[in-house]
Amino acid sequence: MWPSIIPAKACRPMGSRFAFAASLSLLLLSGNLRSVSAAPTAPISTKTHAAQRFDPRDLTGIWMQTPERPFKSYPLTPEYDAILKQRRADEAAGRPFQVAQNRCLPAGLAATMTTGAYPIEIFYQKGGQEILFQKENVGALYRVYLNRPHKSADDLYPLFYGDSIGHWEGNVLVVDSISLGATSAFDLITPHSDALHVVQRLRRTSYDTLQDEITFDDPKALKMPITATAVFKLHPDWEIEEYECTNERLIFDEHGNQTISSAPKP
Secondary structure, eight states: OOOEEEEEOOOOOOOOOOOOOGGOOOOOOOOOOOOOOOOOOOOOOOOOGGGGGGOOTOOOEEEEEEESOOOOOOOOOHHHHHHHHHHHHHHHHHOOOGGGGTTTTTOOOOHHHHOOSOOEEEETTTTTTTEEEESSSSTOEEEEESSOOOOOGGGGOOSSSEEEEEEETTEEEEEEEEOOTTTOBSSSSSOOOOTEEEEEEEEEEEEEEEEEEEEEETTTBSSSEEEEEEEEEOOOOEEEEOOEETTTTEEEETOOOOEEEOOOOO
């Protein structure tokens, strides 16, 4: 059961907020084709987003992951395969696995970059030495530091988005994240361990396309490292706006089962 999710305003394009054509999807504009006269007309522009000039090292903007999920399956070790089977059995029995989002906590790095439920805004600060990824979801902000190594083990603790450092290899931003033990699911149900290590290779391949090659390495949960690519599309006329999540109506019984409180009777 999900908590009460209250986005103050959904991510939406700027301009007229009342026009139906400016809806969140911004996917298709359709209309009826009509015959036109044979009189000469102005040439039709063939310029597309893909043809627009762009800086491949400029990843700023609001990006939305395409519907295709990058990972179709995970080669789990026997121990973690048993955990997944138990989670699915509990879900079938009406006791779904409680991911962090169910309690209004951040989804974590793995789920953020693979499930594509919300748009992500990327922006730079400190002269480009720090890159921020902000997801339109509660607490979903993580920083990539380009000017330091990983913190020492004594300074690390379980984090939702990990200790993330980055560097450029040509026009590819390589992001290395460790200490991801605050969450325990790759994709909202498949388990990972506190040993999860994530490497992302972000490449802007065209004006409106960003590819994120993601490698998961988890010696406790995975038999081998796995790699897949998530694709994001640019939405230059969207805005990230306020998002609120409240869970004051969630009730957990002595067995950990979650329900929604009923309204008091008059």
